[in-house]
Amino acid sequence: METYSWLEFLENYVFYYPLAMSIVWMMGASYFYLRRERGEKQVPELKEYPLVSVLIPARNEEDAIRSTVEAVLTSEYPNFEIIVLDDASTDSTAAIIQEIEANEERVRVLLLNKNVGKPSALRYGALASRGDILLCIDADAYLDPWAMHWMVSHFNGPRVGAVTGNPRVRNRTSLLAKIQVGEYSSIIGMIKRTQRILGKVLTVSGVIAAFRKQAIFDAGLWDTDMITDDINITWKLEKRFWDIRYEPNALCWILVPETVSGLWRQRVRWAQGGVEVVRRHRDIWKSWKQRRLWPVYLEYVLSIIWSYVFILLGIVGLVNLTYPTGLPEVRIFPEWKGSMLAFICLLQFLIGLTIDQKYEKSIPGYLFWVIWYPFAYWLLTALATVYAAPRALFRKMGQPAVWTSPDRGIFTKL
CATH class of the missing domain: 3.90.550.10 (Spore Coat Polysaccharide Biosynthesis Protein SpsA; Chain A)
Structure with a gap:
């Protein structure tokens, strides 16, 4: 019975965490837009350059x-x-x-x-x-x-x-790129607006x-x-x-x-x-002066935990399909919860794209593509976090972080 209650708790966490954060981002981004973006604004005239x-x-x-x-x-x-x-x-x-x-x-x-x-x-x-x-x-x-x-x-x-x-995606020929157009508007842009308000x-x-x-x-x-x-x-x-x-x-x-x-x-x-960053700046909890950073730190840690729980429940669900474990059925988005989360995600995407219409008139047309974000990108992001977290926690710091050129997609001009 205790095992069952823990599974139910984890199942609810996987559902309620993104639901709660979506609501926070929608409220924060909407307030930022109404307070600081709404209406036509002229390029600022500077007294000096x-x-x-x-x-x-x-x-x-x-x-x-x-x-x-x-x-x-x-x-x-x-x-x-x-x-x-x-x-x-x-x-x-x-x-x-x-x-x-x-x-x-x-x-x-x-x-x-x-x-x-x-x-x-x-x-x-x-x-x-x-x-x-x-x-x-x-x-x-x-x-x-x-x-x-x-x-x-x-x-x-x-x-x-x-x-x-405000980064804007300019290569839009593939499904992955089109989804990222919506991501930058409905996820990244809304988060930055909300965090700025907070x-x-x-x-x-x-x-x-x-x-x-x-x-x-x-x-x-x-x-x-x-x-x-x-x-x-x-x-x-x-x-x-x-x-x-x-x-x-x-x-x-x-x-x-x-x-x-x-x-x-x-x-x-x-x-x-x-x-x-979470590893290096954990000392913020030692100082009351850094208390305004605590919520940002905590939210990021919770997102890491969410990724692990999401993948864990997914594995348990797959195992249950092929081998009877005696554990209850794992339903990451069961019954009404799945419908509710889908509705909130759609609403978030709609608000984000509507706000960004000020900068691109055609951006609402990407609503069809961004709705695939939860299916593809949640899994990819969760897997990337699960894979990258141990590398970051156990990586020997002090060595220069060199780079290689990233995947630039199909090179296009405006």
């Missing part, structure tokens, strides 16, 4: 780097420099950057002789930069011409340490984030041994009481994985990076 140093770390990005740099050069912001950080590329990336540098005075290149990883490259870029604001983007990103205006406008507050932008953002978007240089140095720069630089630097800044903001008008067009293997590697890296 501080120099922005755009840092672009790159390794083996010969297919993407030229168009990325050219997109930044079309920015309407009048005062910026571009520093491309070539992390010992083995293709023609360095040659392409040097060609651009020879013809464009706003572009500089730092050639690293050894593959040291993205965090180390960003450290070099921060030291070489001349601007008071550092805008970090990925080597496959197309920056919107007005993105810098929107991001710089937040730094009029003295305690603003970073501003994260006061603490789990992570900036590594593909587009602006930092106050003073804050970056105050936090000790990027840690070179972390798999994901964006989550860790966010926590380092917030532990130093710098404010992190989300600016949905700061658009950046990105490529997402379009193969299962590429998506798997991306989600394993995200999961491992998140667990590494």
Whole structure:
């Protein structure tokens, strides 16, 4: 009887946790939209235009780097420099950057002789930069011409340490890519809006984030041994009481994985990076001053536990189908619960896509594709977390986190 009660408890946890978080995200994102996004907003007029140093770390990005740099050069912001950080590329990336540098005075290149990883490259870029604001983007990103205006406008507050932008998927030819279009709108965007309302953002978007240089140095720069630089630097800044903001008008067009293997590697890296941050910053529980980070920390730990329980119950269910164990039937989404969760997910997707219609008129059309998210991505994300958590917990820290070029999908232009 005791075993049965535990199974029932775990079954309810698998159901109620995503249900509760979906409701929180819908409420938070709706409030953020009504309070800060609704209505037409003009590009902010700035009293001054501080120099922005755009840092672009790159390794083996010969297919993407030229168009990325050219997109930044079309920015309407009048005062910026571009520093491309070539992390010992083995293709023609360095040659392409040097060609651009020879013809464009706003572009500089730092050639690293050894593959040291993205965090180390960003450290070099921060030291070489001349601007008071550092805008970090990925080597496959197309920056919107007005993105810098929107991001710089937040730094009029003295305690603003970073501003994260709004990544938009630009390759939409495959089912995986189309689902991710909806994911960035209905999941990632809604979470960032909610966390901003609650006061603490789990992570900036590594593909587009602006930092106050003073804050970056105050936090000790990027840690070179972390798999994901964006989550860790966010926590380092917030532990130093710098404010992190989300600016949905700061658009950046990105490529997402379009193969299962590429998506798997991306989600394993995200999961491992998140667990590494949980491991490194567990000292926040020792200080009452860090209490505003406790809910963010706890929610992430609960999501890790959910992944393990979800996979465990799935295994028990499969075993019950093939071999009688004597355990009761495991129903992850039984009877009315499955219908309720499906309805809440659909409502969340509808709200997220409706909010993002302000930035893409055609985005509600992706509702048909994003409804497949719970079936495919919940399982993939859970498996990635179960696989990555032990790697993060038992990984020997201190060694530089080097990188390989991710799956960029089908390379397309806007």
